[in-house]
Amino acid sequence: MFILITGLLLGGTYALIALGLNLQYGVARIMNLANGEMLVAGGFAAFWVYTAGQVNPIAALVIIAPLAFAVNWLLYRIMLVPLVRRAKNRGALEVDSILATFGLSFVFVGLMTWVFGGGYFNYRFLATPVDIFGSSYAQNRVVAFILAVLIGGALWLWLSYTRAGLKLRAVAVNPSSAPLVGIDVTATSALAFALGGAVTAAGGTLVSMFFTLDASVGVLFTMKALIIVIMGGVGDIRGTIVAAVLLGIAETAVARLIDPGLTLAAAYLLFLLVLLFRPQGLFGKAQG
Amino acid sequence: MKRRTLMSAAAAAILATSVGSAQAQGVIHFGAAAPQTGPLAGGATVTHWPAVRLWVNQTNAAGGLQVGDQRMTIELVEYDDQTNPQQAIQAAQRMATQDQVDFMVAPYSTGMNLAAAPIFAQLGYPQITGTAVTDQQAELAAQFPNMFFVLGNTSVMAEDTAQVLIDMRARGEIGNRVALVNVADAFGIEMAGISRGVLEADGFEIVYETSYPLGTQDLAPVIDGAKAAEPDAFIAWSYPGDTFALTDQSIVQNFAPSVFFTAVATAFPAYGARFGDQIEGVLGMGGVNNDDPAFQAFSAAHLELTGQLPDYWASTATYATLEILGQAIEATGSIDRATVLAYLQDQSNSYETVVGPVNFNEHNDNERYWTVGQWQGGVFRGVSARGRDGAVPVEIFDGWE
Numbered sequence: 065m066f067i068l069i070t071g072l073l074l075g076g077t078y079a080l081i082a083l084g085l086n087l088q089y090g091v092a093r094i095m096n097l098a099n100g101e102m103l104v105a106g107g108f109a110a111f112w113v114y115t116a117g118q119v120n121p122i123a124a125l126v127i128i129a130p131l132a133f134a135v136n137w138l139l140y141r142i143m144l145v146p147l148v149r150r151a152k153n154r155g156a157l158e159v160d161s162i163l164a165t166f167g168l169s170f171v172f173v174g175l176m177t178w179v180f181g182g183g184y185f186n187y188r189f190l191a192t193p194v195d196i197f198g199s200s201y202a203q204n205r206v207v208a209f210i211l212a213v214l215i216g217g218a219l220w221l222w223l224s225y226t227r228a229g230l231k232l233r234a235v236a237v238n239p240s241s242a243p244l245v246g247i248d249v250t251a252t253s254a255l256a257f258a259l260g261g262a263v264t265a266a267g268g269t270l271v272s273m274f275f276t277l278d279a280s281v282g283v284l285f286t287m288k289a290l291i292i293v294i295m296g297g298v299g300d301i302r303g304t305i306v307a308a309v310l311l312g313i314a315e316t317a318v319a320r321l322i323d324p325g326l327t328l329a330a331a332y333l334l335f336l337l338v339l340l341f342r343p344q345g346l347f348g349k350a351q352g
Numbered sequence: 353m354k355r356r357t358l359m360s361a362a363a364a365a366i367l368a369t370s371v372g373s374a375q376a377q378g379v380i381h382f383g384a385a386a387p388q389t390g391p392l393a394g395g396a397t398v399t400h401w402p403a404v405r406l407w408v409n410q411t412n413a414a415g416g417l418q419v420g421d422q423r424m425t426i427e428l429v430e431y432d433d434q435t436n437p438q439q440a441i442q443a444a445q446r447m448a449t450q451d452q453v454d455f456m457v458a459p460y461s462t463g464m465n466l467a468a469a470p471i472f473a474q475l476g477y478p479q480i481t482g483t484a485v486t487d488q489q490a491e492l493a494a495q496f497p498n499m500f501f502v503l504g505n506t507s508v509m510a511e512d513t514a515q516v517l518i519d520m521r522a523r524g525e526i527g528n529r530v531a532l533v534n535v536a537d538a539f540g541i542e543m544a545g546i547s548r549g550v551l552e553a554d555g556f557e558i559v560y561e562t563s564y565p566l567g568t569q570d571l572a573p574v575i576d577g578a579k580a581a582e583p584d585a586f587i588a589w590s591y592p593g594d595t596f597a598l599t600d601q602s603i604v605q606n607f608a609p610s611v612f613f614t615a616v617a618t619a620f621p622a623y624g625a626r627f628g629d630q631i632e633g634v635l636g637m638g639g640v641n642n643d644d645p646a647f648q649a650f651s652a653a654h655l656e657l658t659g660q661l662p663d664y665w666a667s668t669a670t671y672a673t674l675e676i677l678g679q680a681i682e683a684t685g686s687i688d689r690a691t692v693l694a695y696l697q698d699q700s701n702s703y704e705t706v707v708g709p710v711n712f713n714e715h716n717d718n719e720r721y722w723t724v725g726q727w728q729g730g731v732f733r734g735v736s737a738r739g740r741d742g743a744v745p746v747e748i749f750d751g752w753e
Binding site: 153191280319328 | 605
């Protein structure tokens with residue numbers, strides 16, 4: 065039971081890290097290597113409002129998420145649209161966006177170092193135990209998990225049952241045909257990219273309750289998000305959530321039953337198995 | 353024509369002399385390259401940069417160093433080595449050739465100091481390290497006679513940590529059972545190996561032993577495993593992120609053995625700020641003599657200049673490396689590197705620093721340093737040291753309340 069719950073909590077954390085990237089890569093076709101930095105920025109923002117104004121980080125989401133949405137929307141409009149315009153095909157856009165966002169990640173690290181300094185940031189919020197089935201878990205991790213479920217669920221419902229969600233899915237499936245049915249691909253992609261950024265920053269806000277962050281740590285989160293998105297299938301929210309939970313439980317089981325030193329090995333083994341037997345990802349559609 | 357040339361040559365000569373003497377009056381150029389970004393930026397921001405800037409600031413505020421019959425102020429250029437050994441080497445080259453600095457501050461951390469050692473040696477700069485903990489002093493000093501060590505030996509730190517347990521058991525305060533965990537990199541593996549050896553030789557039973565990958569902060573399984581083994585003592589050779597996470601998780605799972613030890617960052621003021629009075633009795637790596645007026649003055653100045661307190665360990669050692677260099681420059685009355693280096697290599701010289709008197713042995717190694725500390729009454733106090741006064745008795749850790 066301990067393994068299952070700890071694994072689920074970890075899976076929730078992973079989902080928070082990876083959901084935003086899935087939207088950005090799956091719909092807007094931007095392989096955003098600055099994803100981790102956006103997450104850390106969300107965490108720093110939470111740290112700042114919490115220590116400066118004693119604002120509850122969960123309440124701070126109301127400000128942080130829209131702000132991240134605006135920043136990412138502008139980023140897409142100003143920096144990424146020219147890349148999309150000039151790209152001859154999907155491959156070219158991927159290469160360009162990887163290079164551009166890789167550069168962007170350094171800009172973010174530089175900015176955060178400049179504003180906040182390079183030190184470690186953490187704070188104490190809901191770091192109290194809560195008993196579930198006889199074992200203790202950190203309250204902040206449980207809260208983050210619940211919010212991950214809410215965010216993931218809301219995204220899935222929105223994508224599945226609304227008109228705007230339908231547009232996003234259409235662009236995800238085939239960006240060159242979507243304009244034929246009257247969809248503004250650029251606007252829809254900008255929306256997806258901005259939404260992805262907002263989700264990532266919200267994830268950063270939530271993980272900052274229990275992770276120690278510094279300005280340079282973002283790349284670790286980017287790597288994790290990449291694995292989860294590829295495992296789950298590009299462009300499918302359900303896939304990301306399932307992959308995140310699988311990874312969380314697998315890592316926890318290996319750590320507790322075999323050896324914590326093997327968690328990374330377990331994660332990559334799982335990744336390898338998925339790549340071997342389902343290269344399009346758990347929920348991905350095969351390329352036609 | 354000739355006369356004019358002569359005249360202008362004379363004018364140039366006069367100009368050169370005046371500029372030359374203005375320079376001589378003025379400035380010693382220092383260069384520093386250490387992480388401002390990258391994995392070790394967090395530690396360097398706490399320990400390295402503030403101490404370096406504080407020394408430069410205080411030295412200049414006092415009118416500079418007395419070099420021969422003139423006072424010279426310090427000018428510091430800083431580079432970010434991005435926690436990348438290649439960048440550290442390039443930065444050292446750039447400081448030597450482009451900026452033509454007179455002296456260089458040693459880099460931050462054991463790894464970066466080892467990486468930069470060949471280039472420091474090749475360029476002929478003294479490298480007085482304040483954050484390198486190693487057992488290779490003898491070999492390194494033989495290979496790089498310009499390299500000096502202030503912070504201590506790895507094996508001594510691990511042995512003294514084990515000795516704290518041995519003493520506590522001798523007093524009947526703890527039993528035999530030890531849980532030993534470490535971060536899976538060179539530092540963690542080496543420290544865990546040495547402490548396991550010492551503890552087992554002394555009849556301790558290692559009831560739980562494991563390692564976890566670098567950068568892991570999800571440590572609930574580790575604490576759960578350690579707790580299930582019911583140890584009397586928990587020893588973790590950890591890095592900052594995991595030091596915080598292990599402590600956090602132990603509080604959540606109420607894992608409270610009689611000895612709770614985490615390694616790097618336990619001595620950071622941020623650790624105290626984060627956990628408040630819950631960490632009363634937690635043991636960690638390093639330490640200082642908190643009652644020493646020299647440390648208190650250093651701490652107050654550190655807070656005033658940088659807005660943050662120093663850590664209770666390597667901040668002072670980093671500051672001391674520059675005090676040592678400054679005293680060597682003043683004693684020789686020269687900013688010639690070879691002269692200063694020869695002075696540093698002379699084992700009969702000793703230096704007055706914030707960590708107390710320092711002198712270097714035949715391996716360029718300072719043999720007096722703090723090894724283990726403990727949070728007591730809201731500050732981190734040294735409880736074990738080699739050759740330093742002011743160690744306080746160890747307390748039993750009595751839970752997270």
